[in-house]
Amino acid sequence: MEFIRMTNHCGYYQAAVNIGYIHVEDRGFLIDAGLEAAAAKKVVKHLQAHGLPLTHLMITHAHSDHFGGARYLKENFQVKVIAPELEAAIVENPVLEPIYLFQGTFPVQELRNKFIEAPPVTVDKKIMAGQEELDGVIFKIHSLPGHSYQQIGIEYDGILFAADSYFGAEALHKHKIPFIVNYKLTMESLEKLSLLHVKGAVPGHGHYEEEFQKTVRANINCHQQIVNLAEEFIRQQGTCTFEEMFAYLCRERNVKISHLSSFLLFRTTVGAYIAHLSESKKAIFEIKDYQWIIQSI
Numbered sequence: 001m002e003f004i005r006m007t008n009h010c011g012y013y014q015a016a017v018n019i020g021y022i023h024v025e026d027r028g029f030l031i032d033a034g035l036e037a038a039a040a041k042k043v044v045k046h047l048q049a050h051g052l053p054l055t056h057l058m059i060t061h062a063h064s065d066h067f068g069g070a071r072y073l074k075e076n077f078q079v080k081v082i083a084p085e086l087e088a089a090i091v092e093n094p095v096l097e098p099i100y101l102f103q104g105t106f107p108v109q110e111l112r113n114k115f116i117e118a119p120p121v122t123v124d125k126k127i128m129a130g131q132e133e134l135d136g137v138i139f140k141i142h143s144l145p146g147h148s149y150q151q152i153g154i155e156y157d158g159i160l161f162a163a164d165s166y167f168g169a170e171a172l173h174k175h176k177i178p179f180i181v182n183y184k185l186t187m188e189s190l191e192k193l194s195l196l197h198v199k200g201a202v203p204g205h206g207h208y209e210e211e212f213q214k215t216v217r218a219n220i221n222c223h224q225q226i227v228n229l230a231e232e233f234i235r236q237q238g239t240c241t242f243e244e245m246f247a248y249l250c251r252e253r254n255v256k257i258s259h260l261s262s263f264l265l266f267r268t269t270v271g272a273y274i275a276h277l278s279e280s281k282k283a284i285f286e287i288k289d290y291q292w293i294i295q296s297i
Helices: 037-049 070-077 085-092 096-101 169-175 183-194 213-237 242-252 260-279
Strands: 002-005 010-014 019-024 027-031 056-058 080-084 125-127 130-134 137-143 152-156 159-163 200-203 239-241 283-288 291-296
Touching: 010 037, 019 037, 019 152, 037 070, 056 070, 080 085, 085 096, 096 260, 169 213, 183 213, 183 260, 213 239, 213 242, 213 260, 213 291, 239 242, 242 260, 242 291, 260 283
Parallel strands: 027 056, 056 080, 080 125, 159 200
Antiparallel strands: 002 010, 010 019, 019 027, 130 137, 137 152, 152 159, 239 291, 283 291
């Protein structure tokens, strides 16, 4: 885990899941907390070695890889935990993540792991988009939903901590079908990012870039390609089941699925693309012979 400084106030810990850091006088704000306590401990070790403060934790969205280390930080350093309202509900009740992935059914034990269900932590303050003052420090909070329901990006000193509103090039290639819960909101957030004037941006997965718009455009193109595949498939087939569409998109994108958790993550994402087909009047849904049918219009 390498600490990379962008400005006098802003830096981040480069890792599989990035953790941002903002230092203003005697206040230190972490942006997300990594997958587990081990990641948070590495950050704390660096901060202590350099005499840097740790007073707040801002959680951008309630996916376990971004807040798994939060309880360790809360219990050991009494940090103030801050998150958007809907995301906060999941942070405080993280079993909700495997519940929604498992279509509302109480999840089987296989799904109750650190990758999907992080330890719960109490959120001290809920925030929303706009200008937000936290103990005398003013941030610009950007609403960037789509990957998660109420995800935010945090801007300070000209640096945007963009969370998973977009993925770095390597992460985008790795995931092949990046996780989303809403296609329209994802694309709106990406378009917003492409027009944002900041010094640079840090994604949740990837590297800091000053000219990040090219990477954002690659994300837009990726989602457009997938939804185009779905549209073309339904036009050719006329009608298909959800399972046929799911299998087709995974094969076309060369997705590898070996565990139930991976299956459900990809299934949720494909559901977001299919919901878009319905909402954009390119397909209609039917229930026929106990199956979810997608029909071309």
